[in-house]
Amino acid sequence: MIKGRLPLVVAVLGILPFVVGNAYLQHMLVLWAIYALLALSLNMIVGYLGELTFGHAAFFGIGAYTSAILSMNYGLPVWLGPFAAAIVAAFFGAVIGYVALRIVGPQFAILTLGFGSILYTITNYWVDLTRGPMGISNIPPFSLPGLDIDFTRADRMYYVALVVLLLVAYGCRALMTSRTGRAFIAVRENAPLAASTGIDVFHTKLLGFTIATALAGVGGALYGHYLRVITPDLMSLQYVAALIIMVIVGGKGTIIGPIIGAGIYVALLEALRVVGSLRLVVFAALLTLCVIFLPGGLVSLWRRYAGRQAAGGAS
Amino acid sequence: MLKVSGLKVRYGNREALHGIDLEVGTGEIVTLVGSNGAGKTTTLKAISGILRATGGQVEFGGERIDRLSPHAIIARGVVHVPEGRLLFADMTVMEHLELGALRAPSGKAGYARRLDWVFELFPVLKERVAQRAGTMSGGQQQMVAIARGLMAEPKCLMLDEPSLGLAPIVVDTLADTILTLHRAGIAILLVEQRVDLALRLADRAYVLETGRVVLSGAADALAEDDRVREAYLGA
Ligand SMILES: Nc1ncnc2c1ncn2[C@@H]1O[C@H](COP(=O)(O)OP(=O)(O)OP(=O)(O)O)[C@@H](O)[C@H]1O
Ligand SMILES: [Mg+2]
Numbered sequence: 001m002i003k004g005r006l007p008l009v010v011a012v013l014g015i016l017p018f019v020v021g022n023a024y025l026q027h028m029l030v031l032w033a034i035y036a037l038l039a040l041s042l043n044m045i046v047g048y049l050g051e052l053t054f055g056h057a058a059f060f061g062i063g064a065y066t067s068a069i070l071s072m073n074y075g076l077p078v079w080l081g082p083f084a085a086a087i088v089a090a091f092f093g094a095v096i097g098y099v100a101l102r103i104v105g106p107q108f109a110i111l112t113l114g115f116g117s118i119l120y121t122i123t124n125y126w127v128d129l130t131r132g133p134m135g136i137s138n139i140p141p142f143s144l145p146g147l148d149i150d151f152t153r154a155d156r157m158y159y160v161a162l163v164v165l166l167l168v169a170y171g172c173r174a175l176m177t178s179r180t181g182r183a184f185i186a187v188r189e190n191a192p193l194a195a196s197t198g199i200d201v202f203h204t205k206l207l208g209f210t211i212a213t214a215l216a217g218v219g220g221a222l223y224g225h226y227l228r229v230i231t232p233d234l235m236s237l238q239y240v241a242a243l244i245i246m247v248i249v250g251g252k253g254t255i256i257g258p259i260i261g262a263g264i265y266v267a268l269l270e271a272l273r274v275v276g277s278l279r280l281v282v283f284a285a286l287l288t289l290c291v292i293f294l295p296g297g298l299v300s301l302w303r304r305y306a307g308r309q310a311a312g313g314a315s
Numbered sequence: 316m317l318k319v320s321g322l323k324v325r326y327g328n329r330e331a332l333h334g335i336d337l338e339v340g341t342g343e344i345v346t347l348v349g350s351n352g353a354g355k356t357t358t359l360k361a362i363s364g365i366l367r368a369t370g371g372q373v374e375f376g377g378e379r380i381d382r383l384s385p386h387a388i389i390a391r392g393v394v395h396v397p398e399g400r401l402l403f404a405d406m407t408v409m410e411h412l413e414l415g416a417l418r419a420p421s422g423k424a425g426y427a428r429r430l431d432w433v434f435e436l437f438p439v440l441k442e443r444v445a446q447r448a449g450t451m452s453g454g455q456q457q458m459v460a461i462a463r464g465l466m467a468e469p470k471c472l473m474l475d476e477p478s479l480g481l482a483p484i485v486v487d488t489l490a491d492t493i494l495t496l497h498r499a500g501i502a503i504l505l506v507e508q509r510v511d512l513a514l515r516l517a518d519r520a521y522v523l524e525t526g527r528v529v530l531s532g533a534a535d536a537l538a539e540d541d542r543v544r545e546a547y548l549g550a
Pocket of ligand 2: 355356357398475
């Protein structure tokens with residue numbers, strides 16, 4: 001869809017902070033980039049593996065806590081935090097996936113809900129490590145070795161998040177054109193048939209799930225070092241719902257869809273601030289409408305339009 | 316080579332196979348015939364590990380394979396081409412062939428050679444490598460399904476109703492293909508509702524009725540058997 005126009009898109013994204021030129025909007029851009037990264041990670045499970053998970057925010061939280069705690073208490077350089085977050089989140093992802101992925105479909109979704117709540121509860125009550133519901137504040141801002149850049153500024157942090165987002169988007173693309181990615185799709189489309197062609201269905205799902213949780217961990221680390229305060233609420237159902245909305249409304253199983261979905265979410269979140277918690281109703285309505293009328297998400301509108309153009313051109 | 320003994324399978328608490336015994340020797344064509352719901356597909360699925368047997372055992376080359384997972388069974392050379400020429404509609408012919416090669420013992424080294432062989436067998440597919448499987452005709456889809464199976468380098472190929480829904484002329488080509496594979500030394504376990512066709516191709520045959528083998532023997536002898544003629548050959 002953006003094939004051939006990629007350099008242009010990257011250029012536009014690159015100058016966006018200058019275009020908006022307003023610290024508040026720049027802040028929203030950072031949130032968008034981080035959420036887009038998280039949405040892409042959830043998309044790997046929901047879009048590529050075809051399994052619904054209600055536990056994804058837990059890995060986001062694990063990433064945020066890992067990087068914050070390691071950098072504050074154990075002297076880990078902040079720029080290594082996202083890597084550590086990826087490893088720790090992937091470890092939890094692999095263990096939980098190993099147990100939960102033996103079952104698929106609705107039961108799997110319920111299991112992830114259970115595991116997610118357990119992690120949320122532990123984070124809430126393990127006060128010695130996580131400081132419980134008070135959360136952790138004064139998290140060091142992101143930094144890069146040898147560079148004196150103030151990443152508390154949104155217009156700087158934006159580039160960190162954007163680079164990570166683009167890398168992940170590129171990685172998703174490369175993955176999905178590889179044999180492994182094809183195995184993901186085969187498993188999603190028809191698991192028994194995939195098994196009878198020689199795909200190890202369980203390990204294929206476990207691999208996808210673990211990669212997705214690692215990426216969620218990276219997103220969490222960036223989020224923590226950017227906002228500099230985290231609470232167990234990162235792992236709550238509110239974030240689970242937010243990520244699902246981004247993926248479904250944007251368009252699951254695509255790369256651009258979840259990125260657009262994240263943008264819409266961030267924009268609406270701000271635009272609807274005045275209506276308070278009624279926002280949630282709006283989001284729920286949006287999700288419902290999408291599922292009913294636009295199951296392919298917003299990107300499918302583009303496909304329809306492009307298809308019509310192509311048909312029109314041919315006649 | 317492939318030896319099934321006392322195989323039992325249940326769906327929920329209903330037993331579909333009540334103890335099947337059958338054997339496929341090296342390089343043999345063996346057919347499994349029977350009417351709708353007799354348990355032919357269930358037998359193949361249990362051999363290929365997609366369904367778990369609740370009793371009995373399956374041996375291949377002297378090794379028990381009934382506790383292995385499907386991909387491990389394929390890696391040993393027992394390959395199942397499922398009923399209804401199941402394909403991934405949005406994947407291309409080439410992508411199917413690559414998927415099929417996933418567990419091939421000769422790995423990447425043998426890939427090009429196998430691909431050549433498959434294209435020699437099905438020249439049409441060579442011209443259509445980039446076509447999506449969902450857009451192909453029934454006969455071509457069956458070719459893709461068999462070709463995908465062949466990419467796994469089977470020693471024993473199990474075909475589930477390959478002729479179903481194909482035009483007569485395509486069925487003839489299919490029969491030729493099966494004989495070609497036979498000459499290449501691949502053992503074949505053929506499930507067919509077209510009993511006449513199956514008995515013509517096969518060395519030996521088993522007749523299945525409601526989860527039991529009721530008759531077995533040389534294919535040409537069964538073709539003369541009155542019970543078979545009456546029940547399956549419409550004579
Ligand atoms: N998934 C399933 N769940 C429950 N029962 C099943 C299932 N699949 C098959 N059966 C039952 O098991 C029995 C054997 O079915 P199977 O598909 O093996 O027969 P078949 O010989 O392949 O028939 P056909 O010629 O129609 O393909 C039938 O009674 C069928 O109803
Ligand atoms: Mg059948």
